[in-house]
Amino acid sequence: MKTIEQKGMYQKFPRSGKDTRVTHYCAGCGHGIVNKLVAECCAEMGLQDQTIFVDPVGCGVFTYYYWDAAHISAAHGRASAAATGVSRARPDAVTIAYQGDGDLGAIGFNNAFQAASRGEKFGCIFINNSLYGMTGGQMAPTTLEGEKTTTTPFGRDPALTGHPLHVCEVFNQLQAPVYIARVSVADTKRIMQCKQAIKRLFEIQRDHKGYALLEILAPCPTNFRMDPLKAAEFCKNEMEAEFPLGTFRDVDKGVTPEAIGAQHQASAALEVKSVPQVASCAELFGVSDGVDAPPAEDDPSVPERRFKFAGYGGQGILSLGICVAEAARLEKRHTLWFPSYGPEQRGGSASCSVVVSGTPIGSPTVEHPDVLVCMNQPSYERFVGDVKKGGIVIVDASVPITKQPPEGVKLYQVPAIQMAEDFGVPKAANTMMLAALRAFKATGLDDAHLETALCASFKKKPQLVEKNRDLLHRAEAALLNN
Ligand code: SF4
CATH class of the missing domain: 3.40.920.10 (Pyruvate-ferredoxin oxidoreductase, PFOR, domain III)
Structure with missing residues (x-):
């Protein structure tokens, strides 16, 4: 079979001892799209030999099989802590942490938040699919109000389990980060915008400017229990309503919280309310x-x-x-x-x-x-x-x-x-x-x-x-x- 060339990725993914280019991601998974974009950006910018990826625990765990660059794997939730060490030990490198919403938003939140607060020189790609994907679809801090997961079978009720965590908005309260943005991979236009944002993240790291966070809204068809098209629609219609897309901060380009004003600070006004219950x-x-x-x-x-x-x-x-x-x-x-x-x-x-x-x-x-x-x-x-x-x-x-x-x-x-x-x-x-x-x-x-x-x-x-x-x-x- 003819080998498909793909920039930044290994030619074969010999996972489980098989010679294949098939990833472990489910059909329609946002991770698969992001993986391709990250590999392309890294290769197109000539950064493969300079980049060290810090891999998470979660559905993104196997990126070391796919991205042709240096990798280390961190314990659950510790990718930002490990990336801190890597970026300090190798200030010449481009350090990128890749984390999901269970990994960063829950167990690893404080590690990520403190790294951002210190302005560590690495970029963090944060995949938000509104639940724990790998372990079977449990509620994550980012789960939407009313969203059904295996641990919120009647829909997330903020009165019981709190409101969705807005990671970009929270990090945007900090002084040190130089770049904070939220994008999506739910359709072609958004994927193109996502690629530009990933490039910007790499640029900032290549130029050693400081901490950068890129949140990417990504569908998880398996745990949404939807086909890939419906999962992408859910991502666009439901997730974006809760997590608006945009650049919250890009200091070099004059985008700062002050300049943006109150537009992205609106999460503080969330109203506590219960959600309708399903029959059983x-x-x-x-x-x-x-x-x-x-x-x-x-x-x-x-x-x-x-x-x-x-x-x-x-x-x-x-x-x-x-x-x-x-x-x-x-x-x-x-x-x-x-x-x-x-x-x-x-x-x-x-x-x-x-x-x-x-x-x-x-x-x-x-x-x-x-x-x-x-x-x-x-x-x-x-x-x-x-x-x-x-x-x-x-x-x-x-x-x-x-x-x-x-x-x-x-x-x-x-x-x-x-x-x-x-x-x-x-x-x-x-x-x-x-x-x-x-x-x-x-x-x-x-x-x-x-x-x-x-x-x-x-x-x-x-x-x-x-x-x-x-x-x-x-x-x-x-x-x-x-
Ligand atoms: S479980 Fe969800 S996040 Fe994980 S690979 Fe499948 S679709 Fe992607």
């Missing part, structure tokens, strides 16, 4: 379509049972966990479903935890499952050692058993992926695993409730309900006959 968490996540479950009832005789479901994204692992949680709800059990993603979320590994109990549940995390269902080798190797004595492991038969489960744990190898292919529905491997859970009596839940929950999960695709019901029965029969 279940409605928000679409996890209970069609299941009219009764409220949970306490029954101390029902022991707590903890499940872990793990595999690649796209294998229906999260839906499988939802089915089990829904079946538990139908039995009036207390239940929690908790998805978990690492930096490999994008087409990589995904897992979820489910807890079912007769009494209220303290924690949604599952460190030692009673039941582990694995669809791929990395998940199996990662979790199998954690399964409790007396527990069950159900693993796809394609996974090599490189590690034995702990003593007293039963292992079932189920050809779920192969069966789904043989039945002509390759996407139904998770339904095969549900059949295995029923066949091996692994959930402690009623078979009928598991079936109802499965059917309910296809409410939006009613044509698939009967098909999956049929697959469930056929797979269960096949497993019981073997």
Whole structure:
């Protein structure tokens, strides 16, 4: 295949040992656009040999695979602190910290703020996508009022969790910064403006003028739960209404807070108000379509049972966990479903935890499952050692058993992926695993409730309900006959 030339980027991104030019970003992610712009600016200005990037923790963590320049990686939230050290040790270099809104706006805010206050000589590129992207879409300081995230399922309520943090406006109160601006990558015009702003940031660092902050509004389609076009619209319509674009300060060009006047100081006038609530968490996540479950009832005789479901994204692992949680709800059990993603979320590994109990549940995390269902080798190797004595492991038969489960744990190898292919529905491997859970009596839940929950999960695709019901029965029969 012909190699695509791209300025400032490596010709290959050998992440995970693969020779590829595919980044880890999701389709439509703002990081991908910004990464290209940063690489282009760095190369076009002839600064690649001079630039030291300080990489963050978050979705931007892997920039060292993409930008052909020097890099160091900082601990979570510490990129501005590390950039301080780098820029002081190498005053001849162009030092650029790259941070997201969890990294800079939350855990690392004080590091970044104090570096700006001291006027450290580095540029900070701050990606604001209004939530924590890498860890699955939790609320960040920049989350909009009313925005739904996994930790604000009813929308962010300022009365409970405060108002969105306006990083540019806050930093604009400081004396030392020489450049502060906010741009966006939500459409072509904005991308061109963003490139000019990134160039300006590099220029200021090349000329060793002082601290510069560039905030970039960026869509996160995965955690907005939107397609890339809708995510870009959200960025333009909703995020820009909260975070107006503009140059707050460019001292060399005569743009100062005094000159701008009150225009960008308006954030102080935010009114505290609550936001409308959605009907329910279940409605928000679409996890209970069609299941009219009764409220949970306490029954101390029902022991707590903890499940872990793990595999690649796209294998229906999260839906499988939802089915089990829904079946538990139908039995009036207390239940929690908790998805978990690492930096490999994008087409990589995904897992979820489910807890079912007769009494209220303290924690949604599952460190030692009673039941582990694995669809791929990395998940199996990662979790199998954690399964409790007396527990069950159900693993796809394609996974090599490189590690034995702990003593007293039963292992079932189920050809779920192969069966789904043989039945002509390759996407139904998770339904095969549900059949295995029923066949091996692994959930402690009623078979009928598991079936109802499965059917309910296809409410939006009613044509698939009967098909999956049929697959469930056929797979269960096949497993019981073997
Ligand atoms: S999770 Fe969001 S921020 Fe992270 S790579 Fe995907 S789209 Fe981008």
